[in-house]
Amino acid sequence: MPAVIAARGLVKRYGRVEALRNATFEVPEGVVAGLLGPNGSGKTTTIKILLGLLRRDGGEVEVLGLDPWAHEAEVRRRVGALHENPAYPLGERVRSLLSHLARVKGCRGDVDRVLRLTGLSEYAEARVRALSRGYLQRLGLAIALLCEPELLLLDEPTAHLDPGARLEILRLIRTLREELGATVLISSHIIPELQEVCDYAIFIQSGVVVDHGSMEELARRHGVSASYRVEARRPRLVASRLVAEEFVEAVEVLDDYVVVRVKGGAHAQAEALLSRLAAEGLVEGYELRTASLAELYARVVAG
Ligand SMILES: Nc1ncnc2c1ncn2[C@@H]1O[C@H](COP(=O)(O)OP(=O)(O)OP(=O)(O)O)[C@@H](O)[C@H]1O
Ligand SMILES: [Mg+2]
Structure with a gap:
């Protein structure tokens, strides 16, 4: 470009x-x-x-x-x-x-x-x-x-x-x-x-x-990633769908939610997938837990 x-x-x-x-x-x-x-x-x-x-x-x-x-x-x-x-x-x-x-x-x-x-x-x-x-x-x-x-x-x-x-x-x-x-x-x-x-x-x-x-x-360079807290009725099923994606780094299943860590820069893909899962009724809501820009800023620009 x-x-x-x-x-x-x-x-x-x-x-x-x-x-x-x-x-x-x-x-x-x-x-x-x-x-x-x-x-x-x-x-x-x-x-x-x-x-x-x-x-x-x-x-x-x-x-x-x-x-x-x-x-x-x-x-x-x-x-x-x-x-x-x-x-x-x-x-x-x-x-x-x-x-x-x-x-x-x-x-x-x-x-x-x-x-x-x-x-x-x-x-x-x-x-x-x-x-x-x-x-x-x-x-x-x-x-x-x-x-x-x-x-x-x-x-x-x-x-x-x-x-x-x-x-x-x-x-x-x-x-x-x-x-x-x-x-x-x-x-x-x-x-x-x-x-x-x-x-x-x-x-x-x-x-x-x-x-x-x-x-x-x-x-990628600074190793920051975003993680989403995903509310799911069937967390294991949701986790299995997420873990199959190339941009997903880690999935953790908790009681009624899943924490999914995605690679830096993959917000759009992750959110598109989460919206699809929501449309299928598998996901009730999700929240971005790590704002990677702020995390990046904290790493790159020393306090
Ligand atoms: N006309 C000027 N005369 C003297 N020093 C200046 C002048 N304009 C800016 N500076 C100094 O140059 C440096 C950079 O200023 P600048 O305004 O570009 O910063 P900034 O990142 O835009 O800050 P802010 O977030 O406060 O807008 C500062 O130390 C500022 O005090
Ligand atoms: Mg300024």
Whole structure:
């Protein structure tokens, strides 16, 4: 798969602070990648360099095959971005702001479509100042999507939101990815909530990319796996069905449930199988017991 983003040995200094120290990673086409690290680890700096907003002090970077500093205009046109602390004109109405931005960016911009995709249609005529924080984030996403980007860079898209709104935004990102087929990079320091969204992760710590790869690669490399607690009326029968699967590592039968450990990255397969077993009436419910992204993060990014 071609890399949509390729960074090699990125260095960025702010005076004496070394925000990025030899950061190397790539993001393959079509994934939703998490850029994950604690506060101050260099996530926003990385995103700004990728957008051509900040000049790197060393290393190489390509975004859609272009050096973003040398080709800022083209990169900005082809890449949608949600910034860390966006400021929108408060007096503008949502629809007219989007139409205006499409003109400024020089793209056709299907305003109705992005309103619909981001769940903002009802607020099309509302003024920006009337939007709640969750809806402001939706507006940010709508702006990011406006010119049909090939790549979306979202800097902490769930920042400042309550748990309900965070979930809604993450669901929205999942839907968008399915509808748009764009590659997505999401930065966050809140790891477990990205479990469902990301299929690729870049772990950054003190300006160094400590590891990156698909969830499956990472899970294998670091030996993490997911385990499900499966409620079953006939646990032995369910266990025998599970154990036959290539992606199942271990099955343990307890009173009225089964604990099944699956290989890293096999969540989707496991859940598809568990849903089939549920449809057959064999499984009453299941629960993911180990969020492997959090487990991975704990292993890869030392406390
Ligand atoms: N304009 C600046 N001037 C000086 N230092 C800066 C500047 N911007 C960032 N830094 C420093 O660079 C480092 C990386 O900052 P950055 O904002 O990229 O981190 P981050 O991972 O996005 O953090 P957060 O999770 O808090 O958003 C930090 O030590 C920060 O204090
Ligand atoms: Mg940041």
